[in-house]
Amino acid sequence: NAGVMQNPRHLVRRRGQEARLRCSPMKGHSHVYWYRQLPEEGLKFMVYLQKENIIDESGMPKERFSAEFPKEGPSILRIQQVVRGDSAAYFCASSPPNSPQETQYFGPGTRLLVL
Amino acid sequence: AQSVTQPDIHITVSEGASLELRCNYSYGATPYLFWYVQSPGQGLQLLLKYFSGDTLVQGIKGFEAEFKRSQSSFNLRKPSVHWSDAAEYFCAVVPSGGYQKVTFGTGTKLQVIP
Numbered sequence: 375n376a377g378v379m380q381n382p383r384h385l386v387r388r389r390g391q392e393a394r395l396r397c398s399p400m401k402g403h404s405h406v407y408w409y410r411q412l413p414e415e416g417l418k419f420m421v422y423l424q425k426e427n428i429i430d431e432s433g434m435p436k437e438r439f440s441a442e443f444p445k446e447g448p449s450i451l452r453i454q455q456v457v458r459g460d461s462a463a464y465f466c467a468s469s470p471p472n473s474p475q476e477t478q479y480f481g482p483g484t485r486l487l488v489l
Numbered sequence: 490a491q492s493v494t495q496p497d498i499h500i501t502v503s504e505g506a507s508l509e510l511r512c513n514y515s516y517g518a519t520p521y522l523f524w525y526v527q528s529p530g531q532g533l534q535l536l537l538k539y540f541s542g543d544t545l546v547q548g549i550k551g552f553e554a555e556f557k558r559s560q561s562s563f564n565l566r567k568p569s570v571h572w573s574d575a576a577e578y579f580c581a582v583v584p585s586g587g588y589q590k591v592t593f594g595t596g597t598k599l600q601v602i603p
Contacts, residue, residue: 409593
């Protein structure tokens with residue numbers, strides 16, 4: 375059973391470009407969470423999604439950031455018009471449907487660098 | 490809102506020595522409690538978790554943690570540290586009952602010296 379997959383592992387963008395981060399949850403998991411980890415800081419919750427639904431996006435910046443988890447395919451975290459402050463590690467986690475937030479399994483992360 | 494405090498930003502121990510990493514939480518009821526470990530450039534791996542029952546929980550890699558309700562603490566321990574334990578450790582809490590988001594502590598970086 376493969377773990378949570380994230381790609382790309384590293385992403386370099388110039389200011390103003392778009393960044394798309396992908397997350398494939400563990401098999402059988404229908405809940406996906408995105409977190410951001412700034413240098414020397416802990417993880418900060420961004421958004422919680424189920425298939426085709428955003429359940430909690432209280433941690434998402436109001437502008438430029440969006441997330442989706444379509445019926446088919448991976449979850450996508452999209453950052454438009456990136457700025458240097460978006461440079462961080464972005465982690466995805468997933469959990470099974472019967473214990474949504476209790477135990478989350480994390481992917482290896484995508485490290486975004488904005489030049 | 491719940492919060493998690495890891496008061497030690499950086500800890501250095503000698504290989505073979507015992508280890509205790511502190512975690513205190515602030516929440517009205519007993520939350521679910523977790524410890525994760527993150528090696529450099531990697532994601533988070535779950536070490537152990539507490540939901541209810543026995544307050545001393547065993548995890549992977551020889552780690553254990555004890556939930557103390559009176560102190561609102563969930564400290565992580567290991568009797569004998571190995572060089573491969575050098576990593577960053579995060580405590581996390583989730584309020585029990587219904588969905589609420591996970592709150593992570595700021596982490597403790599563990600350095601192991603020979």
